[in-house]
Amino acid sequence: MPGAAEVLDQRQLENSHVFTVNEALRKVAGVHARDKEGFGLRPNIGVRGLNPTRSTKITLLEEGIPLAYAPYGDNASYYHPMVDRYERIKVLKGAGSLLFGPQTVGGVVNYITPAPRQDFGGYAQFAAGSRDYVNGKINVGKGLLLDYAYKAGEGARDNMDQALKDLNLKYIMGIGASQALTLRANYYEEDSTITYSGLTQAEFERLGARYNPFKNDKFDAKRTGLSATHEADLGKGSNLVTNVYYAQFDRDWWRRASNSQDSQCGAAFNAARLAGTAVAPDACNSVQGRLLSYENWASSRA
Structure with a gap:
């Protein structure tokens, strides 16, 4: 399905020394991330002009799995891991976001954690x-x-x-x-x-x-x-x-x-x-x- 996608890779995140996920997502065109308390605990993420309050107009995923405590009902973002956990961040906007579940009118943010090492x-x-x-x-x-x-x-x-x-x-x-x-x-x-x-x-x-x-x-x-x-x-x-x-x-x-x-x-x-x-x-x-x-x-x- 058509849609706009952008990936923030590990190199970008490390070189930018992002403090919160809000700082990371501001690097993506069309994304507005509003701070609440400074630690990024409850991010307010809006896409293409939609209301960013509690990120209710987008779906937050971790490796394809919903982060919200009630993704099909109240998907307000009162839980959000630290940005330190992630290796990459994928942002999808447009019709292609329909494949990823509910609350995708604004888009999808999918966080990817590092893969385990083969050697210790x-x-x-x-x-x-x-x-x-x-x-x-x-x-x-x-x-x-x-x-x-x-x-x-x-x-x-x-x-x-x-x-x-x-x-x-x-x-x-x-x-x-x-x-x-x-x-x-x-x-x-x-x-x-x-x-x-x-x-x-x-x-x-x-x-x-x-x-x-x-x-x-x-x-x-x-x-x-x-x-x-x-x-x-x-x-x-x-x-x-x-x-x-x-x-x-x-x-x-x-x-x-x-x-x-x-x-x-x-x-x-x-x-x-x-x-x-x-x-x-x-x-x-x-x-x-x-x-x-x-x-x-x-x-x-x-």
Whole structure:
């Protein structure tokens, strides 16, 4: 089927030193990636002018398998692995994206992880920076790939600590001359205090860009994924690919308020924010829970 496709390969990603998947996807024409919290935890990706909020107009895949916790219902991107995990990123726009499942009106982003090494080897990386930023990664194996990444920091604003753990296992087994079986397992954990509320103009001018009164906001997420892919070369340019996958996603999200107009915090609290006056972190006792628990499993063929 017709469509526009572009691939960001390992060389491009490494040479550009991309910090988040948003930075990587901005290299693709027609893609708008909007930052949320600076770590790329919940990317907002839009294609060809479509609304990028929570990436709901596109399908996010990892090696052909949906990343969203509810790809056929609510495919909002509240889970997204670190860009460090991937070797290549494929972006498909146009009619050809219809082959890859639901929510493809804007296109498809398919992330590809490295293949396991045939000989034993690996590498380790570590980086550190201001605001307690640390980023460590270990990639090692022979036949079986083990990839583990840890990233943490205080974020761009006060009271916005973030800590991520991402473990990925991958094994590829050849079956004869024309078939292969790929097995994967991954575990992701996020512990962050990212708020949902931005700054009023007065807060920005009087209290600074890092000001954030919502120290009690909390976002904890865990995701476990298992998948198997069987590929068979049928000859004459035809392939049969079968995916079987399972994922469990749990989100424990508590926040004080959405914005300065939230009536649950009271008129005095909102007036102080609009005036640029510092408020006590515990002054707003409105608690809005956004708890989710999803299990997702399916098989697909292509």
